[in-house]
Amino acid sequence: xxxxxxxxxxxxxxxxxxxxxxxxxxxxxxxxxxxxxxxxxxxxxxxxxxxxxxxxxxxxxxxxxxxxxxxxxxxxxxxxxxxxxxxxxxxxxxxxxxxxxxxxxxxxxxxxxxxxxxxxxxxxxxxxxxxxxxxxxxxxxxxxxxxxxxxxxxxxxxxxxxxxxxxxxxxxxxxxxxxxxxxxxxxxxxxxxxxxxxxxxxxxxxxxxxxxxxxxxxxxxxxxxxxxxxxxxxxxxxxxxxxxxxxxxxxxxxxxxxxxxxxxxxxxxxxxxxxxxxxxxxxxxxxxxxxxxxxxxxxxxxxxxxxxxxxxxxx
Amino acid sequence: xxxxxxxxxxxxxxxxxxxxxxxxxxxxxxxxxxxxxxxxxxxxxxxxxxxxxxxxxxxxxxxxxxxxxxxxxxxxxxxxxxxxxxxxxxxxxxxxxxxxxxxxxxxxxxxxxxxxxxxxxxxxxx
Amino acid sequence: xxxxxxxxxxxxxxxxxxxxxxxxxxxxxxxxxxxxxxxxxxxxxxxxxxxxxxxxxxxxxxxxxxxxxxxxxxxxxxxxxxxxxxxxxxxxxxxxxxxxxxxxxxxxxxxxxxxxxxxxxxxxxxxxxxxxxxxxxxxxxxxxxxxxxxxxxxxxxxxxxxxxxxxxxxxxxxxxxxxxxxxxxxxxxxxxxxxxxxxxxxxxxxxxxxxxxxxxxxxxxxxxxxxxxxxxxxxxxxxxxxxxxxxxxxxxxxxxxxxxxxxxxxxxxxxxxxxxxxxxxxxxxxxxxxxxxxxxxxxxxxxxxxxxxxxxxxxxxxxxxxxxxxxxxxxxxxxxxxxxxxxxxxxxxxxxxxxxxxxxxxxxxxxxxxxxxxxxxxxxxxxxxxxxxxxxxxxxxxxxxxxxxxxxxxxxxxxxxxxxxxxxxxxxxxxxxxxxxxxxxxxxxxxxxxxxxxxxxxxxxxxxxxxxxxxxxxxxxxxxxxxxxxxxxxxxxxxxxxxxxxxxxxxxxxxxxxxxxxxxxxxxx
Numbered sequence: 004x005x006x007x008x009x010x011x012x013x014x015x016x017x018x019x020x021x022x023x024x025x026x027x028x029x030x031x032x033x034x035x036x037x038x039x040x041x042x043x044x045x046x047x048x049x050x051x052x053x054x055x056x057x058x059x060x061x062x063x064x065x066x067x068x069x070x071x072x073x074x075x076x077x078x079x080x081x082x083x084x085x086x087x088x089x090x091x092x093x094x095x096x097x098x099x100x101x102x103x104x105x106x107x108x109x110x111x112x113x114x115x116x117x118x119x120x121x122x123x124x125x126x127x128x129x130x131x132x133x134x135x136x137x138x139x140x141x142x143x144x145x146x147x148x149x150x151x152x153x154x155x156x157x158x159x160x161x162x163x164x165x166x167x168x169x170x171x172x173x174x175x176x177x178x179x180x181x182x183x184x185x186x187x188x189x190x191x192x193x194x195x196x197x198x199x200x201x202x203x204x205x206x207x208x209x210x211x212x213x214x215x216x217x218x219x220x221x222x223x224x225x226x227x228x229x230x231x232x233x234x235x236x237x238x239x240x241x242x243x244x245x246x247x248x249x250x251x252x253x254x255x256x257x258x259x260x261x262x263x264x265x266x267x268x269x270x271x272x273x274x275x276x277x278x279x280x281x282x283x284x285x286x287x288x289x290x291x292x293x294x295x296x297x298x299x300x301x302x303x304x305x306x307x308x309x310x311x312x313x314x315x316x317x318x
Numbered sequence: 319x320x321x322x323x324x325x326x327x328x329x330x331x332x333x334x335x336x337x338x339x340x341x342x343x344x345x346x347x348x349x350x351x352x353x354x355x356x357x358x359x360x361x362x363x364x365x366x367x368x369x370x371x372x373x374x375x376x377x378x379x380x381x382x383x384x385x386x387x388x389x390x391x392x393x394x395x396x397x398x399x400x401x402x403x404x405x406x407x408x409x410x411x412x413x414x415x416x417x418x419x420x421x422x423x424x425x426x427x428x429x430x431x432x433x434x435x436x437x438x439x440x441x442x443x444x
Numbered sequence: 445x446x447x448x449x450x451x452x453x454x455x456x457x458x459x460x461x462x463x464x465x466x467x468x469x470x471x472x473x474x475x476x477x478x479x480x481x482x483x484x485x486x487x488x489x490x491x492x493x494x495x496x497x498x499x500x501x502x503x504x505x506x507x508x509x510x511x512x513x514x515x516x517x518x519x520x521x522x523x524x525x526x527x528x529x530x531x532x533x534x535x536x537x538x539x540x541x542x543x544x545x546x547x548x549x550x551x552x553x554x555x556x557x558x559x560x561x562x563x564x565x566x567x568x569x570x571x572x573x574x575x576x577x578x579x580x581x582x583x584x585x586x587x588x589x590x591x592x593x594x595x596x597x598x599x600x601x602x603x604x605x606x607x608x609x610x611x612x613x614x615x616x617x618x619x620x621x622x623x624x625x626x627x628x629x630x631x632x633x634x635x636x637x638x639x640x641x642x643x644x645x646x647x648x649x650x651x652x653x654x655x656x657x658x659x660x661x662x663x664x665x666x667x668x669x670x671x672x673x674x675x676x677x678x679x680x681x682x683x684x685x686x687x688x689x690x691x692x693x694x695x696x697x698x699x700x701x702x703x704x705x706x707x708x709x710x711x712x713x714x715x716x717x718x719x720x721x722x723x724x725x726x727x728x729x730x731x732x733x734x735x736x737x738x739x740x741x742x743x744x745x746x747x748x749x750x751x752x753x754x755x756x757x758x759x760x761x762x763x764x765x766x767x768x769x770x771x772x773x774x775x776x777x778x779x780x781x782x783x784x785x786x787x788x789x790x791x792x793x794x795x796x797x798x799x800x801x802x803x804x805x806x807x808x809x810x811x812x813x814x815x816x817x818x819x820x821x822x823x824x825x826x827x828x829x830x831x832x833x834x835x836x837x838x839x840x841x842x843x844x845x846x847x848x849x850x851x852x853x854x855x856x857x858x859x860x861x862x863x864x865x866x867x868x869x870x871x872x873x874x875x876x877x878x879x880x881x882x883x884x885x886x887x888x889x890x891x892x893x894x895x896x897x898x899x900x901x902x903x904x905x906x907x908x909x910x911x912x913x914x915x916x917x918x919x920x921x922x923x924x925x926x927x928x929x930x931x932x933x934x935x936x937x938x939x940x941x942x943x944x945x946x947x948x949x950x951x952x953x954x955x956x957x958x959x960x961x962x963x964x965x966x967x968x969x
Contacts, residue, residue: 040510051582057411061612065617081641108398159631234641237641240634241641248627299387302387311370313371415613425719426649429704432716435713
């Protein structure tokens with residue numbers, strides 16, 4: 004065969020004759036039933052699918068990363084507005100969500116563990132636990148967003164700054180490094196005008212005025228922020244746009260994850276993953292943990308900007 | 319003839335599979351380790367809240383918060399996602415995503431933060 | 445999609461025959477130039493070589509039965525169809541006039557037309573791209589035949605691998621940018637709108653973070669093809685294999701560090717601009733290394749100027765010109781003058797059309813016998829290649845001059861002084877169109893009437909040539925075992941054999957002669 008003399012790179016015999024080997028076509032009697040035809044062995048299949056999921060997660064990192072960047076840029080410029088926006092979020096619910104998701108990562112890891120050990124009932128149990136916790140996350144999110152809707156905080160949907168003044172904020176809290184943040188906000192506001200040449204927020208000096216130290220009346224938080232100022236309102240809207248984009252994208256990923264976990268619960272119940280084919284559970288586990296990690300970053304960045312003051316009183 | 323054996327040895331691997339099936343990179347993480355990591359994650363969550371109660375000077379608040387978040391993420395990646403016991407290729411891919419994010423952040427912020435440093439004409443602000 | 449984009453280009457060029465936009469209304473012109481860009485970038489250049497050649501060749505070249513995830517491959521195809529269908533729908537409903545770059549606030553606040561639909565089409569096509577890249581990466585890592593180490597891989601694989609790396613890391617950022625644009629347009633919030641506190645330069649940063657690596661997504665596969673063609677048609681191993689392989693990876697990495705050169709006049713800080721300028725000069729180096737190595741491969745080779753080689757030679761010259769003119773644009777002071785002029789247009793067309801499209805056509809011709817089992821008519825092939833080369837240069841070289849003289853891009857009208865060069869350019873475009881149409885016809889013709897090709901009509905090395913044309917379902921009858929590196933050509937030895945059989949292969953095109961390399965085998969295995 005000419006290939007021998009010219010390329011020498013392949014040791015094949017008679018490639019042009021139909022010399023089928025047992026290796027290739029439709030016979031099933033080598034390898035386990037979940038070995039796909041184009042793979043040579045389970046090891047290759049396992050490594051390939053794992054690498055495939057990791058590659059996908061890398062793309063997800065970059066996708067969320069774009070949003071995180073936009074968030075960072077505007078936080079740097081509109082720090083005051085971000086503080087206010089953050090103060091309007093419910094930290095209790097946010098913490099609850101974080102706890103729920105971290106717990107669900109544990110249950111997911113346990114599910115993978117069960118699949119590896121071929122414990123069918125345990126696998127199903129842990130997957131159901133993950134479903135419940137994930138569902139709880141979505142439920143809590145729904146509650147949060149409903150509250151936001153009623154408080155006029157959803158841009159373009161129910162945006163109503165007039166409602167903000169009525170918000171009975173819990174006592175204390177806004178004296179969180181005000182002086183330094185005030186200075187940054189002023190510079191930050193100037194940054195936005197730069198490069199664009201317009202819309203220099205005129206109100207920035209006034210937003211720094213009148214910061215009584217250590218005030219803790221129940222409307223303290225609101226009174227420290229110039230919520231009536233339209234520029235400030237626009238900046239708060241930027242915060243909420245990014246808040247809803249980021250938590251929205253995250254929620255979409257959660258829902259997709261829940262769908263897959265639900266499907267896997269059914270398949271797992273039928274024994275699909277406990278007879279040697281635990282790899283899919285591992286893969287879904289990777290995805291689930293990733294979604295959890297995104298939330299681990301979202302929580303402090305979105306909820307804790309203005310600080311956490313459960314006991315009231317300024318510093 | 320040598321090639322034939324090369325090819326057939328590839329086919330004759332069935333007996334391997336049953337061994338590999340029950341292992342992930344030949345390593346099953348014990349439940350106790352999962353629970354330990356979870357305990358740490360809970361502690362770090364409380365720490366996140368705790369740190370937020372204080373008012374640290376300058377940008378320290380966000381630095382500390384992000385550090386805690388990174389530690390949580392690293393724990394999840396290493397143990398729940400099994401990277402600790404995975405091949406170097408997996409480490410490379412896991413790291414690459416964050417490295418690239420770093421590129422995006424650092425170069426873009428280098429633009430925004432250096433605006434106004436040079437007094438060139440037409441420079442709009444400052 | 446290529447022909448849709450081509451028609452848009454034809455309308456653009458014909459409108460530019462006269463200074464006053466007599467053929468089209470300016471807004472229609474804007475829509476045509478936008479459509480040309482959108483279709484060509486998102487629906488042609490990014491997917492074409494990976495989808496058409498890569499999907500077919502990657503498993504063959506690594507000796508695998510199929511890609512790692514065949515079903516994901518199929519999903520990638522369906523997503524592309526969906527994205528292209530939505531994009532086409534947007535065009536039918538009236539198109540967009542924002543330019544393919546969708547700069548804000550024009551695209552989000554003021555543009556008429558179907559920006560949202562177009563954004564969705566591009567968004568979906570982006571996911572198609574990501575899935576293909578994912579498949580390639582896993583296949584190259586995990587499914588190589590026994591004995592096929594990384595440094596025995598054909599350079600086609602190295603370049604496709606590098607392309608896939610870029611796709612995985614860059615396209616998601618495009619996805620999020622398009623999503624934010626959609627949200628801004630649909631909900632009227634001001635993420636990038638200065639009147640609402642937003643920053644339009646942010647959009648440019650995020651957009652170009654993808655779009656600059658995207659141009660390397662478009663050109664690296666072209667380079668992949670060239671490495672294969674030049675070695676085969678000069679009957680020589682590649683000069684500096686490792687340098688070419690590593691420079692593909694270097695291009696992939698460094699391409700992510702230069703996007704700011706699209707923002708030099710957008711209000712970016714001069715310090716950042718200096719950094720990006722230096723990095724842009726650096727990114728030219730790996731590309732230059734490749735050009736040097738390809739050229740050195742030709743030296744003392746036994747050159748055959750068959751159709752694929754003609755395209756490859758065209759690539760070498762045109763890509764070099766395109767690359768060198770990029771340096772003028774990377775240089776801050778000259779960029780201030782040249783930015784947004786026809787100089788930029790000529791620069792990237794030299795690379796994308798003179799480079800990628802030439803390479804694509806060369807690759808199509810080179811692997812046509814492998815894919816279809818038929819040979820194309822060589823005479824027509826060469827005619828088309830030369831027509832393309834002439835037409836291309838006549839179209840785009842005047843545009844460099846126009847650009848230096850200050851003619852702005854994306855304008856339907858221009859001052860009369862520019863007319864002569866514009867007319868030349870349009871004349872060239874007509875010739876170029878002929879160069880594109882010819883292959884379309886004779887390639888289809890060859891499906892029925894072309895000479896039947898055997899497994900290796902080019903006497904090339906590489907695993908894909910060691911199996912049937914077209915390959916069987918699982919590519920190889922037996923898993924290949926690889927013992928030596930690629931490109932084991934030798935000018936002297938093959939010279940004789942090639943001459944002996946060249947006449948046989950190309951003389952008779954009635955489809956009755958079976959030409960296989962077995963004819964050579966008769967001398968003894």
